[in-house]
Amino acid sequence: xxxxxxxxxxxxxxxxxxxxxxxxxxxxxxxxxxxxxxxxxxxxxxxxxxxxxxxxxxxxxxxxxxxxxxxxxxxxxxxxxxxxxxxxxxxxxxxxxxxxxxxxxxxxxxxxxxxxxxxxxxxxxxxxxxxxxxxxxxxxxxxxxxxxxxxxxxxxxxxxxxxxxxxxxxxxxxxxxx
Amino acid sequence: xxxxxxxxxxxxxxxxxxxxxxxxxxxxxxxxxxxxxxxxxxxxxxxxxxxxxxxxxxxxxxxxxxxxxxxxxxxxxxxxxxxxxxxxxxxxxxxxxxxxxxxxxxxxxxxxxxxxxxxxxxxxxxxxxxxxxxxxxxxxxxxxxxxxxxxxxxxxxxxxxxxxxxxxxxxxxxxxxxxxxxxxxxxxxxxxxxxxxxxxxxxxxxxxxxxxxxxxxxxxxxxxxxxxxxxxxxxxxxxxxxxxxxxxxxxxxxxxxxxxxxxxxxxxxxxxxxxxxxxxxxxxxxxxxxxxxxxxxxxxxxxxxxxxxxxxxxxxxxxxxxxxxxx
Numbered sequence: 001x002x003x004x005x006x007x008x009x010x011x012x013x014x015x016x017x018x019x020x021x022x023x024x025x026x027x028x029x030x031x032x033x034x035x036x037x038x039x040x041x042x043x044x045x046x047x048x049x050x051x052x053x054x055x056x057x058x059x060x061x062x063x064x065x066x067x068x069x070x071x072x073x074x075x076x077x078x079x080x081x082x083x084x085x086x087x088x089x090x091x092x093x094x095x096x097x098x099x100x101x102x103x104x105x106x107x108x109x110x111x112x113x114x115x116x117x118x119x120x121x122x123x124x125x126x127x128x129x130x131x132x133x134x135x136x137x138x139x140x141x142x143x144x145x146x147x148x149x150x151x152x153x154x155x156x157x158x159x160x161x162x163x164x165x166x167x168x169x170x171x172x173x174x175x176x177x178x
Numbered sequence: 179x180x181x182x183x184x185x186x187x188x189x190x191x192x193x194x195x196x197x198x199x200x201x202x203x204x205x206x207x208x209x210x211x212x213x214x215x216x217x218x219x220x221x222x223x224x225x226x227x228x229x230x231x232x233x234x235x236x237x238x239x240x241x242x243x244x245x246x247x248x249x250x251x252x253x254x255x256x257x258x259x260x261x262x263x264x265x266x267x268x269x270x271x272x273x274x275x276x277x278x279x280x281x282x283x284x285x286x287x288x289x290x291x292x293x294x295x296x297x298x299x300x301x302x303x304x305x306x307x308x309x310x311x312x313x314x315x316x317x318x319x320x321x322x323x324x325x326x327x328x329x330x331x332x333x334x335x336x337x338x339x340x341x342x343x344x345x346x347x348x349x350x351x352x353x354x355x356x357x358x359x360x361x362x363x364x365x366x367x368x369x370x371x372x373x374x375x376x377x378x379x380x381x382x383x384x385x386x387x388x389x390x391x392x393x394x395x396x397x398x399x400x401x402x403x404x405x406x407x408x409x410x411x412x413x414x415x416x417x418x419x420x421x422x423x424x425x426x427x428x429x430x431x432x433x434x435x436x437x438x439x440x441x442x443x444x445x446x447x448x449x450x451x452x453x454x455x456x457x458x459x460x461x462x463x464x465x466x467x468x469x470x471x472x473x474x475x476x477x478x479x480x481x482x483x484x485x486x487x488x489x490x491x492x493x494x495x496x497x498x499x500x501x502x503x504x505x
Contacts, residue, residue, distance in 0.1 A: 017179045019212070039213050040280060052253075052282040058212045059283070062184055063205070063227055110278055118257040121273040121414065126262040141414035142277025 002065050005030065006074025020056035020064055021045045024071055032072035032101045036144070043143035046102040046109070047071050053109025055142075072101035075108060084108050087156035095147030103143045107157045110139045114161070131161050180221040187228050190356050190391055196226045198358035198387030204228050206249055207283040209276075210292045217300055219293075219309055233287075233391055236260065242397030245354075248287030248390045252342065253278070255286060264398040267423050270406035271345035277415050287390035290343055290353065290370070291382070294336035294445075295417055296325060307333040308378040323483040324417065327491070328475075329444035334378030335481055338371065338446050339417050345406055347439035347447035348423040352394040358387035364394070371446035378445075399435055402427040407498045408441070409490060418442035420491045426457075426502040433457045433466070433503060440474070443491055450474060453495075462503035467496040 003010045005028065012027050021038075024030040024047075033056060036044030040055040047056040048070040076082030081089070084104045094100045114135075119126040122138045129135070136154050145153065159165050187193035197204055201223040205211055214220035233247040236258050244260055255261055256272035276284065284292075298304045298316040305314035317325055317335050325335045351367045370382055384390075405424045410416040421441035427434045436457050440448040452473040460466040471492040478488045499505075 016182065016184055017215075038216065040209060043277065043279060046279055053279050054283050055209070055279045058209050060184075060205070060208060060212060060225075063208070063229060106279065109282075113253070113278065116257070118253065119262070119269070119273065121270070123273075126266060126269055127259070138414050139278055142279045 001062060003028075003061070003069065004067070005069045006071060007068075014061060016060075016062055018061045020047060020049075020059040020061050020069065023061040024056070030071050030073050033105075034098055034101055036099065036102075041144075042099070042102075043106055044099050044102040046106040046143065048105055048109050051109070051112065053106050070105070072105055075104065082108070084156070084160050087160045088153070091152045091156040091159065092149070093153040093156040094145070094149050099143060099145045099147075103140070103145065103153055106140060106143045107153075107160070110136075111157070111161055113139070131158070133158065136161075179215045180218060182215075182222050183224050185224065185226055187226050187231060190228075190231055190233065190389055191360060193226050193228050193231065194356050194358045194360075194387050194389045196224070196387075197389060199224065200386070202226060202387070204389060206285045207251070207288050209280050209284045210288065214293060214300075218302060219300060228389070239394065239397075244395045246286050246393045246395065248285060248392055250286045251282055252276070252284045252286070252289060253281040255342075256281065265345075265349060265395060266404035267348060267406050267425055268342070268345040268395075270404070271341040271408075271421075271423055274406060274408045274418075274421070275341035286342070286393055289340055290346075290390065290393070292340060293381075295339045296336040297321060299336060308336060308374070311377070311379050318481055321483055322481045324419065324442075325481065325484050326444050327478045327480050327484060327487045328440075328448055329373050329446065330479065330481075331374045331376065331378065333376055334374035334445065336374070336378065336445055337442055338381075338444070339441075340447065341406070341408065341418060341421060341441060343367070344418075344421055344439045344441040344447040345423040346393060346395070347449050348425050348437040349395050349398075350437065352396075353390055354392040354394060355384065356389045356391050357385060362391075367393075367447070368449060374445050381445075399425055399427060399437070402435065403502045403504075405498055405502050407494060407501075409494055420487060420494045422494055422498040423447075424498050424502045426499070428462055428503050431461050433460055433462050438470075438495070438498075440491065440495075443478075443487065452476075457499065462499070462505050464496065464500075464505075467499040468492075470499065471495045 034044040036042035040058045045057040203222040233249040237245045262269045304316040326337045353365045408421040418441040423439045425437040436454045456470040456473045
């Protein structure tokens with residue numbers, strides 16, 4: 001089978017049952033994407049397929065040979081981090097880090113959905129997409145973090161989306177006041 | 179996952195012909211089917227990939243309605259301005275379902291055909307009449323918190339998990355199909371699903387190879403308010419315990435039209451004309467709304483862990499009707 005991942009062409013001889021996730025991890029050495037539940041419930045495997053975030057554990061590779069696939073490795077590398085990666089580092093948006101590649105790919109796809117004006121379940125107005133913290137939480141609900149780093153994940157995504165860099169101490173004070 | 183052979187359909191007609199053989203499944207988004215194949219709940223011998231067929235458009239109809247291609251992803255349908263403007267209940271229901279990642283993959287036709295999330299249907303170590311006909315039902319005496327209180331049978335108490343289908347039921351949607359012999363048919367969504375009875379493994383009226391090509395929505399009801407209220411165990415990314423899709427119009431204090439469908443209660447998106455008859459032409463009052471709840475739940479039956487759904491459905495319906503009528 002033939003694939004385009006992170007702008008690079010790959011040929012691979014794989015079983016017809018192989019998912020995009022297993023293709024990347026087990027056959028192409030792209031181990032950034034993680035296998036959490038393998039059933040579409042946790043989001044650790046999130047990749048961008050033709051620019052849209054999807055659960056790669058539920059995608060049969062054979063069906064995606066003509067797609068443009070982006071994994072966490074394609075977003076950035078240690079020497080040149082994607083802004084979302086840098087923000088997760090800055091805000092400590094993880095503890096164990098296992099869900100992080102999926103969180104970051106999902107957040108990048110999510111912000112593109114916001115840019116296209118897509119509403120969410122918590123949007124009062126279906127024709128606009130203002131990115132409040134409640135909106136970020138709702139839109140990222142397909143990515144579970146067993147360490148519960150959610151407040152810092154929201155901080156990281158908010159800073160990339162809006163440039164607003166809110167100090168954790170100030171945020172905690174606001175939450176206490178609320 | 180069991181081994182399968184894979185073929186990519188070049189046309190809807192070719193797909194329907196290929197699908198007519200036994201043990202064949204169409205695959206598009208695959209978000210439910212691939213999961214079921216991993217668990218070996220589904221073991222198709224052949225997968226017919228329909229994901230590239232040109233069934234991904236939303237088009238205006240002459241009657242003022244919409245034709246939604248079977249392959250339109252859930253996220254695109256929820257974001258379409260014609261849907262958000264005219265069929266808010268549908269956009270809200272879609273956004274209440276699954277996650278951003280799943281909505282990007284899941285299709286309109288596949289959403290209608292997704293399988294129940296009954297734990298025992300997924301657990302191949304337990305009996306399940308829907309998975310293995312005649313093997314029994316572990317859910318009746320088991321963990322049935324999420325399962326049905328309406329339309330159940332001795333053989334099965336599964337719920338249909340879709341939010342989208344509940345809204346489409348309230349909107350009087352029609353399913354358009356293509357059969358292997360080339361015939362097309364239009365099936366009202368209200369006639370599309372079957373009650374479990376003695377054959378819970380048969381969930382729809384579709385024949386082998388019959389392919390959903392589109393869903394049609396009639397012109398929207400003028401002046402009606404739309405609502406999709408979903409009650410679930412966590413705030414997001416969970417299936418409905420109870421949901422209500424409502425399209426209700428009032429004049430003054432009187433309800434002039436009402437379409438109400440329910441999720442989480444039955445084996446199909448649930449709609450009962452007696453519920454609507456209890457409120458149309460009546461004053462929008464709690465007394466009227468209670469009568470509607472009585473009509474909805476007259477035949478409801480719990481199985482222990484899901485008994486709570488009956489009072490929950492009553493309260494959710496009454497709260498929904500208050501909102502829909504501005505009370």
